[in-house]
Amino acid sequence: MMNTPFEQRCDLLLRSYPPRYRQIRRDEILGTLLDAAEPHATAPSVRECWDVIRGGIATRLRERPPFHRWLAYRLMDIPVPYRYRMWVRDDALGRFHILRSNLGHLVFMYLVMLATWAWMAFTSGDAALPAMSPTAWTILAVGAVITVVNPLFHQAFRRRILLKHDFDEDGRALGFEQAQPEPPYESGPADRLPHERSDRPE
Amino acid sequence: MILLALAPEPLYGYGIIAAVRELSDERIKLGTGTLYGALDRLAADGLVALDHEEVVDGRFRRYYKLTGEGREVLNAETERLAELAARARRRLGLPRPAINLAG
Numbered sequence: 001m002m003n004t005p006f007e008q009r010c011d012l013l014l015r016s017y018p019p020r021y022r023q024i025r026r027d028e029i030l031g032t033l034l035d036a037a038e039p040h041a042t043a044p045s046v047r048e049c050w051d052v053i054r055g056g057i058a059t060r061l062r063e064r065p066p067f068h069r070w071l072a073y074r075l076m077d078i079p080v081p082y083r084y085r086m087w088v089r090d091d092a093l094g095r096f097h098i099l100r101s102n103l104g105h106l107v108f109m110y111l112v113m114l115a116t117w118a119w120m121a122f123t124s125g126d127a128a129l130p131a132m133s134p135t136a137w138t139i140l141a142v143g144a145v146i147t148v149v150n151p152l153f154h155q156a157f158r159r160r161i162l163l164k165h166d167f168d169e170d171g172r173a174l175g176f177e178q179a180q181p182e183p184p185y186e187s188g189p190a191d192r193l194p195h196e197r198s199d200r201p202e
Numbered sequence: 203m204i205l206l207a208l209a210p211e212p213l214y215g216y217g218i219i220a221a222v223r224e225l226s227d228e229r230i231k232l233g234t235g236t237l238y239g240a241l242d243r244l245a246a247d248g249l250v251a252l253d254h255e256e257v258v259d260g261r262f263r264r265y266y267k268l269t270g271e272g273r274e275v276l277n278a279e280t281e282r283l284a285e286l287a288a289r290a291r292r293r294l295g296l297p298r299p300a301i302n303l304a305g
Binding site: 025027028029030031032033034035036044047048050051052053054055056058059062 | 214215216219233234235236237238239242261262263264
């Protein structure tokens with residue numbers, strides 16, 4: 001039953017959904033796609049494929065933090081509202097998190113630098129911005145920090161950002177017994193654990 | 203429409219798709235992605251809930267059921283549509299529909 005061509009196609013389609021969603025809903029959606037397809041079909045119909053991809057993108061958009069929250073999280077590590085914590089989990093545990101977070105921090109540092117220059121220019125009345133001509137050594141130093149020093153601290157950074165959103169380093173939710181990530185999209189598990197939603201303010 | 207499909211009994215994914223198609227005289231063919239998007243929203247609003255899970259022919263099925271609140275919303279919506287239909291009939295000067303007293 002595992003890994004028929006049909007299933008492989010479905011798994012590819014399901015990549016349009018967020019990883020946490022796939023983890024919980026994969027088998028169920030796969031079953032529905034199998035039921036909906038013609039017998040002995042090797043792939044869902046084109047119409048069905050588009051529908052699944054559209055649904056996946058809509059789910060991703062719906063569960064993303066709002067833009068200003070995303071910006072604050074990316075640039076300054078400010079925790080997002082509690083209902084978006086599953087998005088943070090996917091973000092921190094996903095591939096290339098080190099690139100995403102470093103880029104965010106670099107942009108933030110650059111903005112701070114720009115603001116400082118602007119303030120200096122404003123108070124001193126000199127030319128607006130000092131001309132920037134990075135030497136080979138500066139580029140090398142920045143490059144070394146990004147490629148050597150940052151990866152050393154990345155594990156600790158990831159652990160801290162997960163902890164801020166009540167996850168341990170493997171993404172297990174802290175604070176209650178249930179170790180599995182709770183789907184925010186179903187009322188089922190919440191029915192069984194009614195204390196979970198009320199014990200945390202947003 | 204999904205609420206209406208769930209009204210008689212809890213259903214799983216493809217069961218809902220089939221029920222909606224039947225209810226709409228084959229006009230609404232619900233896609234899988236659309237279905238789960240709608241189910242997520244309805245669950246978030248507390249109108250549907252998970253009933254139970256089972257595996258049939260190696261296919262995993264989750265059954266969903268209407269909550270009390272879902273039933274209320276469904277009743278209100280049905281009333282609203284009936285009102286609308288009645289108003290439309292009056293405007294068009296059509297006779298009132300024969301009311302089936304037995305039903």
